[in-house]
Amino acid sequence: MFDQIDPRSPTPLYDQIADRIRVAVAAGELRPGDPLPSVRRLAGRLRVNPATVVQAYRALEAEGFVEMRQGSGTFVLDIGANRRDAERHDQARDLVRDVLADAARLGLSAQDVLRALRLEIGTEAG
Amino acid sequence: MTNAIEMRGVHHRLGTSFEIRDLTVNVPSGSIYGFLGPNGSGKTTTIRLMLGLLRRGKGSIQVLGRPIPADAARVLARTGYVPERPHLYDSFSIGEAIKYHGAFFRTWDARRAEELRVRFRLDAAARIGRLSKGETGKLMMLLALAQSPDLLVLDEPTDGLDPVVRRDVLTAVLDYVSQRDATVFISSHLVHELERICDWVGVMDDGRLVAEMPMQTFKSGIKRLRVADAPSLVSDTPFVLLAREPGDGLSGGEVWVVRGWQDPMKQYFEGVGARLREVVDLDLEEGFVELLRTFRTPDA
Numbered sequence: 001m002f003d004q005i006d007p008r009s010p011t012p013l014y015d016q017i018a019d020r021i022r023v024a025v026a027a028g029e030l031r032p033g034d035p036l037p038s039v040r041r042l043a044g045r046l047r048v049n050p051a052t053v054v055q056a057y058r059a060l061e062a063e064g065f066v067e068m069r070q071g072s073g074t075f076v077l078d079i080g081a082n083r084r085d086a087e088r089h090d091q092a093r094d095l096v097r098d099v100l101a102d103a104a105r106l107g108l109s110a111q112d113v114l115r116a117l118r119l120e121i122g123t124e125a126g
Numbered sequence: 127m128t129n130a131i132e133m134r135g136v137h138h139r140l141g142t143s144f145e146i147r148d149l150t151v152n153v154p155s156g157s158i159y160g161f162l163g164p165n166g167s168g169k170t171t172t173i174r175l176m177l178g179l180l181r182r183g184k185g186s187i188q189v190l191g192r193p194i195p196a197d198a199a200r201v202l203a204r205t206g207y208v209p210e211r212p213h214l215y216d217s218f219s220i221g222e223a224i225k226y227h228g229a230f231f232r233t234w235d236a237r238r239a240e241e242l243r244v245r246f247r248l249d250a251a252a253r254i255g256r257l258s259k260g261e262t263g264k265l266m267m268l269l270a271l272a273q274s275p276d277l278l279v280l281d282e283p284t285d286g287l288d289p290v291v292r293r294d295v296l297t298a299v300l301d302y303v304s305q306r307d308a309t310v311f312i313s314s315h316l317v318h319e320l321e322r323i324c325d326w327v328g329v330m331d332d333g334r335l336v337a338e339m340p341m342q343t344f345k346s347g348i349k350r351l352r353v354a355d356a357p358s359l360v361s362d363t364p365f366v367l368l369a370r371e372p373g374d375g376l377s378g379g380e381v382w383v384v385r386g387w388q389d390p391m392k393q394y395f396e397g398v399g400a401r402l403r404e405v406v407d408l409d410l411e412e413g414f415v416e417l418l419r420t421f422r423t424p425d426a
Contacts, residue, residue, distance in 0.1 A: 007322040008409035012342050040304035044297050049158050049323050050304035105404065 001029070005046055013048055017056035025065055025076060026087035032078035036066060128191070130155045130277055130309035131176055136185030138175055146171055146333045149185070153311055153326065158303065160320035160341070161313035162414055163330030169313040170210055172330065173281050176311075177207060190277055201277075203231065206270030210281045212262050216255030220248050220265060224272070231273045239272035242298060260291035267295045271302050278302075280312040284319060296323065317411040321345075327410075329417060336421050341410075348413040349387040350406040354379035357398055364391045368420035379403060383416050 001024055005016050024030040036042070036057065043050040057074050060066045068074045079087070103113045131153035138146040146168050153159045163169045174180040176187055178198030187194040189201045214223055224243065228234040243250065246264040257265065263283065270278060278299065284292040300323060303310060314320055320327070327344050329337040337344065352373060360367065366385040373379045387405070395402040408416065 007318070010346055010407035013322070040301060043300050043304050047293065047296060047300065047322050049325055050300060051156070051158075051325060 002042070002046055005048075007048075014052045014055035014059065017042075017046070017048075017053065018059045021056070021060055022063075022065060022087060023091055025079065026084050026091060028084070030076045032076055034076045036074040036076070038073060128155045129153055129188075130157075130190060131159075131311060132186075132188045133172075133176060134186045136175060136187060137183040138171065138180060139183065140171060144168070144171075144333060146175070149333075149335055151176075151328060151335060151338065153309060153328075155309055156307055157326045158310040158312065158324045159326040159328065160324035161311060161328050161330065162317060162320065163313075163315065164418070165315060167330040168333045169330055170281055171333075173279055173311075173313060177202060177205065177279065204233070204275055205277045205279055206273045206275035208266045208270050208278075208280045208283045210285070212266050214254045214262070214265070216253070218254050219250065220252050220254065220257075221250035223254055223265065224250075224269070227269045228272065233274040235272050235274045238274070239268060242268040242271060245298070246294060260287050263287045263291060263295060267298055271298060274306075276308055278308060278310045278312075280310065282314055283312065284314065284316060292319065299323075317414055321410040329414060331418055331421060337417060345408075345410055345413060347387055348383070348385050348408050348416060350408060350412075350416075351382040351384060351402060352379055352404040352406070353382055353395065354401040354403055356380050356382075356400045360398065364394055368416060383420060385417075 002017065002020055004020070005013065007013060009016065011019075021030065021036065030036075037045070039050050039053045039057070043053045046053075057066060057068055061068050061074075064077060065079060066074050067077050099113060100110060103110070129152045131151060133149055133151040136146060136149040138149075140146075144166075149168075149172065151172070161169055161172070171180065175182050176189055176194060178187075178195035178201070181195065190204055192201050194201060215226075218226065220243070224239050228236060228239065242264075246261075246268060248261060248265060248268070252261070254262070254265075263286075267280075267283060270280075280299070283299075284295055287295065296319065299310060299312075302308065312320065312324070321341075324341050327337070327339065327341050328335055339347075348368075356370075356379070360370075363384075365387050367382060368385050369381075369383040371381050373381050389405075392402055392405075
């Protein structure tokens with residue numbers, strides 16, 4: 001789940017970690033009541049500062065994704081189907097923005113990207 | 127926020143050619159502070175000063191709230207120090223070295239020492255003089271961590287170690303700080319290693335501290351911009367212009383290296399009739415290289 005954490009990216013590490021968990025919650029990969037790894041374990045596994053993991057968990061708690069229970073760990077909350085949908089929508093939108101920004105750098109238009117997308121998913125003949 | 131280490135206006139002359147000048151360093155308590163700088167920039171000298179192993183000239187130094195060098199002994203009792211060059215007796219076995227070292231510290235945690243020895247796959251009977259570089263590095267880290275320090279000072283702790291050993295050693299440090307509050311001061315010229323774990327950075331060059339800030343500020347603030355139609359003279363930029371050079375020739379325009387960048391500053395370019403084509407993020411290593419390069423060129 002955390003394989004794509006990239007310390008060289010300009011996106012802060014805590015944000016990348018929180019984002020992976022947001023995606024997993026929205027996709028149903030993490031279900032309400034599931035425990036997140038302990039701060040110590042996740043920091044060790046990702047080789048990041050434990051404070052970074054705490055910061056990610058706090059951000060998720062503030063957004064209502066998880067609950068940090070003193071002494072027993074951090075658990076996924078039920079965010080409801082509507083919010084899950086909204087999250088998936090947001091994640092898809094962010095992905096598209098990234099793609100469009102990359103395309104612009106390569107001198108490709110939105111039309112070029114759209115056409116390639118349609119070809120890839122098979123709604124347009126090649 | 128309190129500081130675990132505070133150095134103010136410290137001077138120190140080493141021989142005739144090198145000196146530490148007006149050095150001010152603040153290491154927040156509980157941070158993992160990465161101390162970057164090229165070889166010979168004064169990192170080890172700074173560390174020796176802060177631990178009272180060298181006498182400062184002017185200035186003041188406080189570590190863990192106590193003055194250095196006056197209270198150095200008490201500070202060292204709470205500080206795990208991994209020096210650049212190990213100070214171990216070759217004739218000891220690993221087991222003997224652990225016992226010997228432990229006898230100096232009231233806070234010694236024999237259980238942690240044993241746990242780390244097993245985790246690092248160190249043979250208690252092996253002679254120090256016959257250890258590989260990697261084994262010696264692991265033993266040094268074990269000794270520093272088993273001391274249950276409030277402050278860890280690591281001087282190039284992974285220099286010359288292979289990637290597997292580096293990972294083991296750093297993971298042990300992270301494991302330690304996730305179990306208890308401690309401050310870590312880690313000097314390295316291996317920039318990528320620090321990028322993952324540090325939340326503060328200080329950059330040394332030629333005996334001076336040229337930058338000190340939260341890691342994220344450092345990383346997000348330095349950018350490379352591709353600019354077209356830039357006027358030949360620029361002034362009043364909202365960011366610090368570190369360098370300005372011709373582009374790659376294909377696309378024309380110029381490349382600017384800036385510090386203190388924020389996205390709304392894009393508007394500046396319209397105001398001067400230029401076009402901002404691209405903002406390129408730099409990772410810690412590139413940011414570090416750009417910073418030093420421009421710092422060494424007074425005209426930039």
